[in-house]
Amino acid sequence: MQYLIGIVIVVIYSGMTFYIGWNFNLWLASINIHISNLIFWPLLYVVAFGFVLGRIHELLRPLSVLGNYWMFIFEYGLILCIIANIVVFITPLTARTTGSVAVIIFIVLFIYGTYNAYSPVVRETTVKLDVDEPMTFVVASDFHLGVLSNKAHLQRFVTLSNGQNPDVVLLVGDLVDDKPDLFIKKGMGEVMAQLKSTYGVYGVLGNHEYYGNALQLIVDELEKANVKMLLDETILVGERFYLTGQEDKTNKARKQIADLAPIERDKPWVVMNHTPDDLNAPANAGVDLHLSGHTHLGQLWPNEYITRKIFELDYGYKNKEGMHALVSSGFGFWGPPMRIGSRSELWVIHVESK
Known part of the structure; x- marks a missing residue:
């Protein structure tokens, strides 16, 4: 049963990761940036599972660092993607405009969150x-x-x-x-x-x-x-x-x-x-x-x-x-x-x- 639950969690997590990656890829294409799928998707999933992969061996520890950052990307990327998709669906705004605003918001959150972590009170x-x-x-x-x-x-x-x-x-x-x-x-x-x-x-x-x-x-x-x-x-x-x-x-x-x-x-x-x-x-x-x-x-x-x-x-x-x-x-x-x-x-x- 635990093995089955683990598989279900990995499948759901992978699906959410795909959703974030698909939206990000769509925005990149809207601003004329094209990354080969053979590079984009493997790289995305290595980072997404970096927290686990980085614990396998000392040489893979940098992946653990990437995985730590990915937790932030995953949570706020998921929230922003959902909001952006709703905005595009119910308004005349394009994916390019909405995606660009979402990316700017994400960068602001990234900087603000880093400041809060490293500037103790x-x-x-x-x-x-x-x-x-x-x-x-x-x-x-x-x-x-x-x-x-x-x-x-x-x-x-x-x-x-x-x-x-x-x-x-x-x-x-x-x-x-x-x-x-x-x-x-x-x-x-x-x-x-x-x-x-x-x-x-x-x-x-x-x-x-x-x-x-x-x-x-x-x-x-x-x-x-x-x-x-x-x-x-x-x-x-x-x-x-x-x-x-x-x-x-x-x-x-x-x-x-x-x-x-x-x-x-x-x-x-x-x-x-x-x-x-x-x-x-x-x-x-x-x-x-x-x-x-x-x-x-x-x-x-x-x-x-x-x-x-x-x-x-x-x-x-x-x-x-x-x-x-x-x-x-x-x-x-x-x-x-x-x-x-x-x-x-x-x-x-x-x-x-x-």
């Missing part, structure tokens, strides 16, 4: 907890460090984070994109190690760390970069608050949040859990501040309408039965290095006494 919120003195948390997730979310982008985070003079830095999963080979090769750990805070830098695993079958190597490399990885464990940070790093739900053997509760409850309890799939359990367990990522806020419009349906909280802040919950859209990106309807970000949480 700092967002701030304030929560009140039972603390003696105020604290500042820097929170970020979903770096997906690798080919496109690269060393330079990580340096932007370090610069922004250090500028906040935080008491603690919390990295909430999907720090590395599947495999840590580029993280190691490009010396990203050296950049990560530049993070400064009073009580240290702490991280948890997300779903993508599990996908590359190099989990222990990822943990080791992040630890070398002075990121204390919390794997289903709770610690006391600076005698100020309890911090739990819960394994991502990808790990079917992860502990329940109630089993990770601190024995003493004399200080605030902060939890990092990459995927915000369940806010009821931590709220019932008495968590004071729950931090997540994973959703990317859909990353590309209109995907946020999907994440809103899946998650109780897919972005931003919510008070859940007295528990402060925050979900970040992430500092990096997955797939295409573009964001539309979202923005690469880090959060600064100002913790004040009640």
Whole structure:
């Protein structure tokens, strides 16, 4: 059954790709640009399946990069082609005029999306907890460090984070994109190690760390970069608050949040859990501040309408039965290095006494 479903998905995807290619070819012909079918169609499908082909062998990795960009082309190409076909059908406008406008819109979206991905912003919120003195948390997730979310982008985070003079830095999963080979090769750990805070830098695993079958190597490399990885464990940070790093739900053997509760409850309890799939359990367990990522806020419009349906909280802040919950859209990106309807970000949480 899974094999059959896979075939159906590939057929539908290939058909949609053909639809985009057919429209683009039609527009090219309208402006007197003609590409041989023997070149156009094979090239189109190699790019369309580049994300998969690029994972077969190291030498094919450039195809993976093309495949990442294709995700953007596919989504907005499909939307623009449908709109353009409707416009041509119901108005006297020609395919050449309508196609040209669609191409211009696509280029604008491409530039705008790239800017949003590589120009992160700092967002701030304030929560009140039972603390003696105020604290500042820097929170970020979903770096997906690798080919496109690269060393330079990580340096932007370090610069922004250090500028906040935080008491603690919390990295909430999907720090590395599947495999840590580029993280190691490009010396990203050296950049990560530049993070400064009073009580240290702490991280948890997300779903993508599990996908590359190099989990222990990822943990080791992040630890070398002075990121204390919390794997289903709770610690006391600076005698100020309890911090739990819960394994991502990808790990079917992860502990329940109630089993990770601190024995003493004399200080605030902060939890990092990459995927915000369940806010009821931590709220019932008495968590004071729950931090997540994973959703990317859909990353590309209109995907946020999907994440809103899946998650109780897919972005931003919510008070859940007295528990402060925050979900970040992430500092990096997955797939295409573009964001539309979202923005690469880090959060600064100002913790004040009640």
